[in-house]
Amino acid sequence: MSLEISVVALGLIVLLADLWLPAERKRMLGYSAAAALLLLFLNTFTSHCSCSLAEGPDNMTSAGMFIQDGLAVFFKRFFLLAAVLVLVMAVEFSDRIGAGVSEYYSLIVFALAGMLFAASANDFVMLFAAIELITITFYVLTSFQRGRVRSLEAGVKYLILGALSSAFMVYGIALIWGTTGKFNFQELAQVAGKFAANRVFLFGVVFFLVGLGFKIAAFPFQMWTPDVYEGAPTPTTAFLAVGSKATGFVLLLRFLFTAIPDVAMHWNKLLIIVSGITILYGNLCALPQRNLKRILGYSSIAHAGYVLLGVAALTTAGESAVLYYLAGYLFTVLAAFAVIALVMRHLNSEDLAGLAGLNQRSPLLAATLTLAMVSLAGIPPLAGFFGKFLLLKAVIEQGPANHGYYCLAFTALAGVIISLYYYFGVIRAIYWSKETPDLSPIEISKPMKMAVCFCMAGMFYLGLFPGALINYAAQVVKSLK
Amino acid sequence: MNVGLEHYLVVSALLFALGLLGVITRRNLIVMYMSLELMLNSANLALVSFSRFNDNLNGQVMVFFIITVAAAEVAVGLALIVALYRKRQSAHVEDLTSMKL
Amino acid sequence: MKLEALPWILLFLPLCAAGIITLFTLRSQKLSAGLSIGAIVSGFVLAIALIKSGGWEAREFSLNWLSIGNLNVDFGLRLDALSLMMLLIVTGVGSVIHIYSYGYMHEDEGFSRFFACLSLFTFSMLGIVLANNFLQLFIFWELVGVSSYLLIGFWFDKASAADASKKAFLTNRIGDFGFMLGILTVFAVVGSLNFAVIQEQFKANPALMGGSATLAGLLIFCGAMGKSAQFPLHVWLPDAMEGPTPVSALIHAATMVAAGVYMLCRVVFLFTPEALTVISWIGGFTALLAALIAVQQNDIKRILAYSTLSQLGYMVMAVGLGGAGAAMFHLTTHAFFKALLFLGAGSVIHAMHHEQDIWKMGALRKKMPVTFWTFLVGTLALCGVPPFSGFYSKDAILAQAWHAHNYPLFVIAVSVAVLTAFYMFRLFFVVWVGDVRSAEAGHAHESPGVMIWPLRALVVLALFGGVLGINEIFAAQFSAAEHAEASEHGLTLLQRIAEPFTNAPVAAGIGIIATLIGFLTARGLYATAKSDPLTSKLGWMSRAMANRFYFDEIYEATVIRIHDLAGTISNWIDSWIIEGLCIGVVRGGTDLTGRALRLVQTGNLQTYAFLFVLGVAVVLWLTLGK
C-alpha cells in the first residue's frame, strides 16, 4: 500500500506547497507533481516495490479488502501514467483555470489515489470508498472553471447523475450483502452460485452494475457523457475519459469474474445487448456533431461499447483484450485531448472550425490529432487497431457457441464504419476546410511536447509491437480467476 | 404484528422509490439533491436491518462509510449548486441546458 | 546466315522500322521513309529468297510463346504455297505503294508517323500471313485492325476521318468477337490451336466437332466478315476511304481486306458443307449489293471502295463454292489491279488538290497521260477483259460456280460482272473523257515520277498476272481439298492463256458478254454526260443506292442505339439506384438516425435522470423478467 500512501502524501504536499510558492512558480508545482508520479510509475517496475507481481496472489492486506495482484498492478501503472500526462496537460491549461491551480493539481492526485485504491479493491466497502473518492473529486475537477457557466453546469449534471448512480450502487451493495452476508469478493464468489436464482440478490447485482455502467458510460447510463465532456476543463475531461472509465472497467472485471463468476456466465445476453447498443448509440449520435469535445464524448461512449465486447466474451482472451484496448485508449485519448487543450486555447467553444489550418500552424499537433483519430477509428498501424483486433477475435471466438456474438461483431463493425465518418471529419477539418484559418503558429512547452510525442510513440508501439503487452495482459488476467 | 426483515426492506424500498420519484419529478436542484440523499439513506436502512436480522455487524460499518461519503458529497454538491446559483440566479434544471444534443 | 532466321527477319524488319521511326527519327522524313521502304523491299527480297531456297514446300518454324496447362500457344511461322504467295503479294504490292507514298505524302506534316504506321501494318499483315496457329493469327488480326485504325484516322484532326477510323475498328471488332468464340469452340474440342494439328485431326476424324462444327465454322467466318467487309459488316470499308489514298490502296484494296479471304482459305478444312453454303451466299450477296451501290456513288475513292467490296464478295463466294484456289487467285490479281486503280485515283486526287467528286473532273486524259493509261489497264483488268489478269481470275470463279452447278450464284456472279463493267466505265468516262467540269480539272497536271513509276510497275502485273501460273500454285496447295485441278501442273504459257476457254467455255463466254454489256451501257449513258442521267431514271432506287441502301442508318437505329440505350440505362441505374438509392439511403438513413437519436440528449437533467431510471428498469426486465 506504500504506493497509495505516497500518492496521498503527494497530494497533501502539493496542497501545502501552494501556501509558500509564489504565483509565477506554480507551473513548477504541476511539473514536480508529474515528475514525482513518473518516479512512482517507474518504481513499480523495480523488484522491491510492493507492486511486484512476484509477491503472489496471497498478498492481501487490511483483512482482504485490498488486493495487490497482477490486475491491480496493471491498472495502477495505467492510472499513474495517465495522471502524469494529465498533470502536464493541466499545467499547460493552468492559465484558463484561474484561482486555485495548485488545488487543481492536488485534486488530480487525489483522484488518482482513488483510482489506485479502486484497482486494488477486493471488497465492497473499499470499492465504495475508492469510487466515491474519485467521483467527488471529479465533481470539483469538472466545475473548476468557476467563471464558466458551462463548467459549472457540467459539474452539476455530473453531480446529480453521479449521486443517482451512487445511490443505486449503494442500494445494490446493500441487497447483495443482505442476501449473501459477504463484502469480500473471494468469499462472495464461493456462495454466489447458490444465489443465482435469488431475485433480491440479482436485483442487487443489477443495481451495483448500474453504478459501474455509469462510470464507464455504457448505454443506458451514458446521458451525462457528452455534456460533462464538453463543459469540463479539458484536462479533467481527459482524466475522466481515461481514468474514470478504466476504473469502471477494472471494477467490472473484478466484480464479474472474481466476485460472481457463476452468475456472470449466464449474463452474456445482457452484455451483448448493452455492448451493441452502446457502440451504435455513441457512434450515431456523434455523426452530426461539430464540437470536438462532444465528439470525443460520444466516441467515448462508443469505446465503452467496444471494451464491453471483451467483457461480453466472458473469456480470458476477452479480458486481456480489454486491458490491451484500454492501454491503447490511454495514449490515444490523451493525445487527442492534449491537442484540443493546446489548439482551442483561445476559443470559446471547441468547434471543428477551430482546427482549420492546424496543419500549417503546428504540423506536430496536426499529426498527433490525425494519428489519434486514426487510432480511435481502429486503423493500422496504431494501438486502436490492434485493440479492436483482439476484441473482435475474442468475440468471434465465442461465435460458434452463441450466434449472438457474430451479431455483436457485425454491430461493432457497423459502429466502426459509422465512426470513420466523424473521425475522418476531424482529419478533414485539420487538412482542408472552407474556413479561413488564422495561421499564427502554436507554441508548445517542452514538457507538453514530450508528452504529446510520448503518446504518439505509445500509439505506434502498441500498434506495431503488441507482443510484450499481450503477454503481460494474458498473464495479468489469470489473477481474476 | 411481528415486524420482520421484509417490513424494513419494504420501507427501505419505498424510501428508495420515493427518492427516485423526487429526482425525476422535481425541478429544483436542491430538492433533487435532497431526494438523492433520501435514496442513500434508504440503502442505509436496508443495510442496518440486514445487519440486525442477519446478526452481522459488517453492514453497519458500511453504513458509516456511506454517511461519511454522503456528507462529503453534500458539501461539494451544495457548494457547486450555490456557485451555479450565483452565476445564473436560478437553481432550476430547465435553466441548465446550455449544452445539449 | 541460317535459313531458319530468314522468315523471322522478314517478319520483324518492319516492326523494327516502325519502332525506330517512332522512337528516333520522327523529325527526319528521309530517314523514316528510307527505313520503312527499306524494310519492306528487303522483305520482298527475302520472300523471293525463301521461295528460291525452299520452293513451295510446307514448313514451320516455331517457338513456344505461352504454355499454361493444356493451352499451348506457339509463336510460329508457317511457310507453304499459300503463305509464300501471299508474302510476295504483301511485300511486292506493299513495296510499290510505300514508294508511291513517298511522293504522295511528301507535304504532310505527319510524314514520319505515316511510315511508322505503314511499317506497323506491314508487320501485322506479314504476321497474319505467316501465322501457324489460331491465336497468333488472332493477334496479328487485331494488330492489323489497329494499324488500319491508325491509318484511316491519319488525319485525326478531321472529324470525319477520326469517326471513320473508330467505325472501322469497332466493326472489325464485332467480327473478331465471332472469330474469338470460333477459336474457343475449336480449341475446346481439338485441344490445339495449330493449323497443321487441327487439319490432321480433321483428316483423321471428319466428324470431330460433331454438331458444333457448322457453328464454329460460321463463327470463324465472322472474323473474315469483319476484316473482308462482308455483308452485314461491310459498312466500315467505304468510310475508311477517309484515310490517305496509299492507305486505301495498300490496306483497303490489296492486303488487309484480303486477310479475311486468306484466313478462310487457311482454315478451309474446318468448314462443313452447310457453313460453306452460308459463306457462298453471303459472298454473293455482298458482291451484288456493293456493285449496286457503286453504280450511284460520286466519290472516286468510294466507287473503288465499293468495287473492292464487291470483288471481296466474289472471293468469299468462291471459297464458299469450294474454290479456295480460285479465291486466292482472284485475291492476287485483285491486289494488283485494285492497288493500281487506287494509286491512279490517288494520282488524280493529288492533281485535283484533294477533290474527289468525279463530276468535278473530266477530260483528264490529256493532262495526265500516264495515269490515264495505267488507270485504263486497271479498269480493264477489273472488268475482266481478256487478256488482262482480272479476266482469268474472275473466270476461275465463274467456272467454279458453273462446275458446282450452283446456278443462282452463277447468275449473281454474272450480274455483278455486268455491274462492274458498268460502274467502272461510268467512272472512266466521267473522269477521263468528256468536258472539263471544274477549275481544278483544268489546272491538273501529271504527278511526279516517284508516283508514276509504281503505277507502271503495277500495270505490268495487272496485265500479266493472270498468266503467270499463280492459280496452279494455289491449286497445288488446295489439292488435298480439291482434286479438280491437281493434274494441271506445269502448263505452258499458251495453255495458260487459253485455259479459261478450255476449262469452262460457257462461263468464260458469258463473262465476256457480261462485261461487254456493262461497257456498252456505260458508254451510252456517260460518254458525254454532264451530270448523272441515271439519278432521275432510277428514282427512289437511285437514292437508295446513293445512300448505300441505308445500312448506316439501320445500324444507327439498331446496334448503336441498343448499346446507347444499355449505356443510358446502366448509367441511370448507377447514378440513381446504386449511388442514389442504395448508398444514399444508407448514408442518409444513418445520418438521420444519428440526428434523431441525439435529440434524446436534451441537456435537461430531468430527462437524463428519467432515462437513467428507465434504463435501469429495462436492464432489470432483461435480466429478471423471464
Add this chain to the structure above:
Amino acid sequence: MTTLTLIFALPLLAAVLLAFIPRNFAVVMRLVALVTTFITMLLAVKMFWNFDCAAADNDGYKFVATIPWLGSHALGIVCRLGVDGLNVGLVLMGAIVAFAAACCSAEIKSREKEFYILLLVMTGGILGAFASLDLFFFYFFHELALVPTFIMIGVWGRGEKRNFAAFQITLYLSIGALLTLVGLIDLYLQVPAEIRTFDIPSLTRFFVEHPMALASQSFIFPLLLFGFGVLVSLWPFHSWAPLGYGSAPTATAMLHAGVLKKFGLYGLLRVVIPFMPQSAQHWMPILAWLSLGNILYVGWVAMKQKNLNLLIGNSSVAHMGMIFLGIATLNLVGVTGAVVIMIAHGFLAALTFGLSGYIHSQTGTLEMSELGGLAKKMRFVGVAFVMAAMAGCGLPGFLNFVGEATVFFGAWARPGLRLVTVLAVWGALIVGAVYMLRAVRATLHGPLPEKWGRLPDAVLWRKLPYAVLLASLFLFGFAPKLLTDKIKPVTQQIVDMANAQEIATQAATVPSPVTGVSTNGTKPAPGGVKESGK
C-alpha cells in the same frame, strides 16, 4: 536485410526521414521520394530476375525473411515476408507503378512534404501487403493506405465532389476491409488454439490436411468473397471506384487503381479459394455472373461518361470483371490468366491515370466536351494514350491481351460458363473498344479547340514514367512466359486445392472419366476430350 525486406521497408523509412525534413525543402522531398521509389523498383526488378521457380524450399516461397520484432508470437502473428510466383509479379508491378507515381507527382505544388510522406506510406504499405506471408500483416499493411488515400483526395484532389469521394472511398473500403478482417479472424480461429497462426504456408498445410468444416466455410467464404470483392469494386459494390479515382490526384489514382486494388484479388487467390474449396465450388458460378456486372454493365456506364477520368475509372472497374471471371473458372488456365491481368491492369491503370493526370495538369479540365485534338499538340502523350486505350481494349502486344485471352480459354473450358464467356468476350472486345475509342476520339482526335493551341508536350523526364509503364506492358506482352512460367506452379497448387474435393468425389463415385471435359480444368485429359466428341 534481404532484398524483399528492403523493398517494403525503404519507402516507409523514407517516409519517416521526410518527416524530419523542413517543409520548405520541397525539391529535396521530391528527390528523396523519387530516389527511394527508384531503388525500390530496381530491387524489385532484381528480385524478379533472380526468382527461380525450381528452387523449392520454404513451401515454395523465396526471399523469405522474418522481421521478428513486429507482431506477437503468442498469437501466431509473425511478420514474415516471402514471394512465390503469385506475388513476385505483383511486387514488381507495385514497385514500378510506385516509381511512376512518384514521377507523376510533379503536378503537386503545395504541401509537398505531406504528399510525399503519404505517398511513400502508401507504397510501403501495399508492397508490404503483397510481400507478407502472414495474414495479419497482409491485412495490416494494406490498411496503411486508407488514411493517405483519404487525405490525398481531400487535399490535392480535384473536382467539386472530392469531399464526397474521399469519404465514400474511405467508408466503402473500410466496409470491405472490416468484413475481410472478420473473415480472416474466423479463419484463424478454425485452427486449434495451440497451433494458431496467421502464417500463410502453415495455414495452407493445415487446411490441406484438415479440410475446414462446411458450416465454417459457408460462413467465412461469403464474408471474405464480398469483403475482398468490395475492395476490388466487384459489381454492385463498385461505385466508389470511378468517383474516387476521378477525384484523386494522379499519383494516388495510379497507385490505388493500379496496385492497391489487386490486394483483394490476391487475397481471393491466396486465401479464400484454396482454403475453402467446397464453398469456392458453390460460389464461383455466382461470381462469374457478377463479373458480367463489371464487364458489361460498368462498361456501358463507362460509355456514357462525360469526364475522362470517370471514364477511365469505370473502365478500370470493368477490367476487374475479367479477373473475377478468370478466378471463377477455377482452372489452371483461367486463374493464371486472372493473375496476368492483375499485373497487366496494374501497369495499364497507372498509365491511363498518369496520362489523364498530365492532360489535367496542362488543361485544367478533363471534361471531354472541352477537350479534343490534343494529339496535335501533345505528340508523345497522345501516342501513349492511344497505346493505353488499345491495351485497355485488349489489343495483342500488350500484356492485357495475354491475360484476357487466357481467361477466355479458361472460362470456355467450363461448360457451365459458356454463356458468361460469350457475353464477357462481347464486353471485352466491343464494349471495351467503344468507350476506349470514344475517349481517344473525344480528347485526342478531332479539331483542336483554339484555347489549347499552346499546350506543351511532356518534357523528357515527364515522359519517363509513361515510357517505363509502356515498356513493362510491351515486354511482358511480347514474352508472357516471363510471367506465366512463374505463376503457373502456384496457380496449379491453388487450383488443385480448390478442386481437391471434386477430384476425390469423382474418383470415388465414378471410376472412369466418362463425364467428358472435367469441370476442373487442371488437365482435361486428351482422352476425355475425344470421348466427348463421339
